[in-house]
Amino acid sequence: MLILVLLSLSVITLDQSGRTHHLTSGIKSLASDIFSPIRSGVNAILDPIGNVFAGVVHYNSVVAENHELQQALARLRLRDDARGYQLRQLTELQQLLAENRLPYLQQLPTVLAQQTQIGNTNFAATIDIDKGRDDGVDVGMPVIGAGGLVGQVTFAAHHTATVTLITDGSSKVGVSFGKGNAYTATLDGQGPSGALTADFVLPGTPVRRGERMYTNNLAGNDFPGGIPVAYVTGVRTPPGASQETVDVKPLANLGALSYVEVVQWSPSP
Amino acid sequence: MEPVTVTARSRFRLVLVVALFVVVQETVAVKLRIAGFHPELMLLVPIAAGMVTGPREGAIAGFLAGIAIDLLLPTPFGLTALVGCLTGVAVGRATGSLTREVRWVPMLVALAASAGAVMLYAVLGAVLGQEQFLRVNLAGLVLVVALVNAVLAPAAQRVVRWALGPGGETRLASGSAW
Known part of the structure; x- marks a missing residue:
């Protein structure tokens, strides 16, 4: 023994x-x-x-979801009929594209991968993908999808890889926000529950709910700059606190990932 | 009952059982989310082996099951093996004088042992630098894992008893094949 x-x-x-x-x-x-x-x-x-x-088990929720989808479809059809709809959509998309700063990523090669499994441990927020070292995926590469930063490759086999999500308790992402990206913070994962907090936000920093945060490319950061990461859901400054308490949620729907893109970028040594 | 000798055949069967548990854990259990957590069926191997045969076989079964699942986990390699090993020993020692014929006894043992193992895993992980292990909702995780394992304990005990040969209610005496 x-x-x-x-x-x-x-x-x-x-x-x-x-x-x-x-x-x-x-x-x-x-x-x-x-x-x-x-x-x-x-x-x-x-x-x-x-x-x-x-x-069978989730029959009621499936029916409810179906009902909601039908309503959403009906709403979309109504909107589709409205004049100027397509133009408005195009404008919105253009704004989103500009806001997301995704052109930065267009300079970097990516590998499209499919999620094969949600994390197999209760102690870490991870997903497995169907691409590995033979496909150009390696440890340290950022992973994006479903609207924002998903996480980082932390293990790569020949044909599969494990991605640690930004919500994992060990995850730290340096971000910028505010007008002209003047302010910085570090997003801390809070574990598999899916929450994030923004650390090092000084009292008085103008943060508003809904504010988006993007990766910054300051020295030592594990991600290229400009990737949308999260949005602010709550801000409060406890009396006497040395920093604001900022709650944020990931922009990417980490619970419903099907395909992700692995950005072939490595942090500078 | 007569003490039984551990044979190479029973070891082989134990390896088969561990392989079966790995496949079920990695393909079925990980998809069953209860309050955000999935069952940890691998813990049932050392718990059942400890109950059926004693601390020595419990430790061996725990080490085997742990190292097998560690190969597929992103967590520190060897940590589950250590926890499995200690769980098998603890269960084997603690249940030495218990009557295991009563159905609820294995269930109660599995409940307590699973809860202890999950907490031990979290603490040891934190000691090894994985502080985030203590950030999970440990109470919820312990509850889910312990309850599921308690329900499945009688079945697991039957499977492990098959692996370790006849006379499962008796502690194995000697003659290790390893």
Whole structure:
């Protein structure tokens, strides 16, 4: 028993040590490559069955969702008929594009990937994607999708990779906001619950609800600048506090990701 | 009952059971979200092995199950193996004098052991620099994992008893194949 405990501790030490981490990482990569087709095969068999059960169990919510979708469709049809609709949409899209500053990303190559699984641990907010090192995906690369920054690649096997979401408790994203991007903050993930907080916002900083925050490219940041990350949902300054308490939500709908883009960009050493 | 000898065949069956649990955990359990958390079925392996055979086999089963799932997790490699190993030992020691024929006893043991294992995992993770492990809603996670494992404990016990050979109600005596 003692031997097994010591063996476990040795494995942990190997994994934590910077010099030998590549060994454990390599073993994990191999295991991931072996298990990936097994998971796909089992999922291909079980998913249809699971969908049937999910449909039965969540029948009421499916009906409600269907009803909501029908109403939304009807509203869209009405809007579609209105004069100037297309022009307005075009204007909105142009504004969104300009606001999002996505042209910056157009200079960077990206790899389109499909989410294969929501995180397999309760202790981290992660997703798995179907692209890996052989496809040009590597550790440290930012991942965008569904309207904003999704996270960062933290593990890459040959054909799969794991993305740690910006809501993970270990995630920190340097952002800019406000007029002329004059203000900066650090967004801290609060764990799998999906919340974020903005740290280092001094009292008196003009922050308003709905304000968008973008990655900045200050030295040491893990992301290229200009990627929309989150929007402000609440601001308060507790009496005597040295910074404002700013609650933010990710712009990307992290709970409903299907496809994401891995930006082939690495932080400067 | 007569003490049984641990054979190479029973070890092989234990490996098969661990593989089965890995596949079920990674394909089915991870999709079952209850209050945002998924069940941790791998904990059932050392718990059941500890109950069925004692601390020694509990530790071995826990180490095997832990290291197998660690291969697929983004968390520190070896951490689940350590927690599984300690869980197997603790369950084996704690249940030595319990009557395991009564259905609710394994369920109660699984409930307590799962709760303890999840908390131990979070604390050890934080010690290893993963402070975010303590940021999760630990109470909710413990509740989900413990309750699910309590319900599934009798079934898991049957599977592990099959793996470790006949005489499952008796602690294994000697003759390790490893």
